Amino acid sequence: MEKIAFIFPGQGSQYPGMGKELFENYDEAKKIFDEADKRLGYSISQLCFNGPKEALDLTENTQPAVLTVSIAAFEVLKRHGIKPSVVAGHSLGEYSAAVAAGGISFSDAVLLVKNRGKFMQEAYPEGSGMMAAIIGLDKEALNSVCKEAAKEGIVSPANINSPIQIVIAGEKKAVQKAMELAKGKGAKKIIPLSVSVPSHCKLMEPVGRRLEEELNKIDIKNLSMPLINNADAKAITDSSTLKDSFIRQLSYPLLWVDSVLRMIEMGVDTFIEAGPGTVLTGLVKRINKNVRIFNVEDKKGIEQLKEIQWS
Secondary structure, three states, X not given: OOOXXXXXXXXXXXXXXXXXXXXXXXXXXXXXXXXXXHHHOOOHHHHHHHOXXXXXXXXXXXXXXXXXXXXXXXXHHHHOOOOOOEEEEOOOHHHHHHHHOOOOOHHHHHHHHHHHHHHHHXXXXXOOEEEEEEEOOOHHHHHHHHHHHHHHOOEEEEEEEEOOEEEEEEEHHHHHHHHHHHHHOOOOEEEEOOOOOOOOOHHHHHHHHHXXXXXXXXXXXXXXXXXXXXXXXXXXXXXHHHHHHHHHOOOOOEOHHHHHHHXXXXXXXXXXXXXXOOHHHHHHHHHOOOOEEEEEOOHXXXXXXXXOOOO
């Protein structure tokens, strides 16, 4: 019998046109897009379907847009009897995972992540923070690099995405120094990321405090299934731990490798990425080649999973 994990993508997976096929073909998806538009007070659905890309890429739009497409895909899968035993999400995706597990309502989540994006953007003016992906150095080597580069300012590992793909974040000057040092240590590839907000490092602590005020306004429930959280890669089910995880994940490294390994330890042999893009599909493949992995963002993805005889 398969043990299925649903995993939900984060910021960076967005593209104009996402979710359009789901909206046009499935009533469950249409209902989610309509609910998002109503709660936000503007048409996030039209932004998802038509762009423009510049507007979709604004953090306070990206976050509710990706969450909406992810939950639309989730609701269609659920309608067809395809359900997870455990959930996880990559950064913003942790909110999608919490909705899927019944911890927060979609209506509350979509407004919450819009505010999260707004707070993150306001905390760091364009150009003062930076993130970069370092490929080809392990965690220990990169910790050493960041420690040395920290003489220039705040910089630290932010996303442990795969054994040899780690994102660093911090103040621009310190990140640039770390990039230079990583190259000297033999990094195969260094990619500056096109994001202005340095997520998952201590620079985000003030954002966490603002986010906590918003979290105090909504109803957070115990989860109906385990959620593997970003900050600890642990299975959580109670509401207070979920709330704490939302706050801490902003300023703590995102432990994606450990999260995937934890789900495999729990018996997961099938991962379904629900939402736009295939970023997580690629990362899971790099972490473990023996598990099955599917991504669902359109009609083709839904129909493919419907044809499988799930035991």
